[in-house]
Amino acid sequence: NAGVTQTPKFQVLKTGQSMTLQCAQDMNHEYMSWYRQDPGMGLRLIHYSVGAGITDQGEVPNGYNVSRSTTEDFPLRLLSAAPSQTSVYFCASSRQGAGDTIYFGEGSWLTVV
Amino acid sequence: EDQVTQSPEALRLQEGESSSLNCSYTVSGLRGLFWYRQDPGKGPEFLFTLYSAGEEKEKERLKATLTKKESFLHITAPKPEDSATYLCAVSRDDKIIFGKGTRLHILP
Numbered sequence: 001n002a003g004v005t006q007t008p009k010f011q012v013l014k015t016g017q018s019m020t021l022q023c024a025q026d027m028n029h030e031y032m033s034w035y036r037q038d039p040g041m042g043l044r045l046i047h048y049s050v051g052a053g054i055t056d057q058g059e060v061p062n063g064y065n066v067s068r069s070t071t072e073d074f075p076l077r078l079l080s081a082a083p084s085q086t087s088v089y090f091c092a093s094s095r096q097g098a099g100d101t102i103y104f105g106e107g108s109w110l111t112v113v
Numbered sequence: 114e115d116q117v118t119q120s121p122e123a124l125r126l127q128e129g130e131s132s133s134l135n136c137s138y139t140v141s142g143l144r145g146l147f148w149y150r151q152d153p154g155k156g157p158e159f160l161f162t163l164y165s166a167g168e169e170k171e172k173e174r175l176k177a178t179l180t181k182k183e184s185f186l187h188i189t190a191p192k193p194e195d196s197a198t199y200l201c202a203v204s205r206d207d208k209i210i211f212g213k214g215t216r217l218h219i220l221p
Contacts, residue, residue: 004156033209042213043157043200050207058208090156098204099144104156 003027006091006105013081013112021076021108023091031094032074033102036060036087043090049074050097081112115140119201119212127220129190134215136201137183146184148177149200151214157200160186191219 007022025032033048035058045058049068063085065077074093078085089108094100120135138146145164149157161170163179170177174195176187186199196219202211 031207035211040213043202043211045208045210048207056207059210098207098209101159101162102147102202102209103159104149106156107154 004091004093004103004105006089006108008108009106010109011111013078013110015081015083015112017081019078019081021078021089021091021110023074023076023105024072025074025091025093025103026072027093027095027103028071029093029095029103030071031097031100031102032068033058033092034064034066034074034076035090035092036085037090037107038087046076046089048098078110083112086110086112115203115205115210117201117203117210117212119199119215121215122213123216123218125218125220126188126191128192131187131189131191133188134186134199134201134217135183136186136212138201138203139182140203140205140210142205144204144206146179147202147204147209148175148184148186149202151198151200160199188217191217193219193221195219 004025030051034046035043047066049055091105092102094102117138148160151157161177166181178185198214200214
């Protein structure tokens with residue numbers, strides 16, 4: 001019963017490096033999303049997808065790219081990492097959309113030095 | 114602007130001391146209101162979804178209620194294992210907006 005799986009769990013990057021946070025779900029959910037969680041800021045939506053081939057921006061999209069080539073996978077790419085992107089990242093999915101129950105992964109801790 | 118405000122930011126209770134957490138929201142076209150529990154180092158865990166004013170849901174010591182402008186999470190006779198951060202979120206269109214959470218600490 002995997003649910004939403006995120007990798008890696010922890011990552012340290014140097015400023016300017018690029019990387020991809022992986023997210024996969026095995027529940028055949030149409031809706032997937034990425035959030036970042038910072039102290040005092042709560043969870044903020046980065047990008048979301050309502051189905052394969054469709055993505056859109058959330059509240060804080062700058063510096064991040066996403067794609068949705070399959071229903072199961074929704075990777076988040078950092079093109080040129082900056083210290084301001086140090087955060088905890090959560091991937092989430094739901095069966096039909098934002099009005100449906102959202103299930104979260106366990107998080108990816110990213111530090112940019 | 115759509116907003117979700119949770120209060121208090123932090124709450125310390127003695128074991129068995131009942132209380133309520135508040136989530137007030139301003140959003141047009143609300144599709145649903147969600148409550149989540151988050152333990153340190155973990156992802157948010159789903160508790161409840163409420164869709165319309167007057168709706169109530171219960172799970173063990175927790176009860177969530179919804180009005181047109183706010184939701185309450187009532188916790189009855191809490192135990193130390195109920196200590197966590199409780200998050201409120203609202204959905205509008207295809208986006209979900211989270212509050213900053215209430216850190217709840219139950220003292221034995």
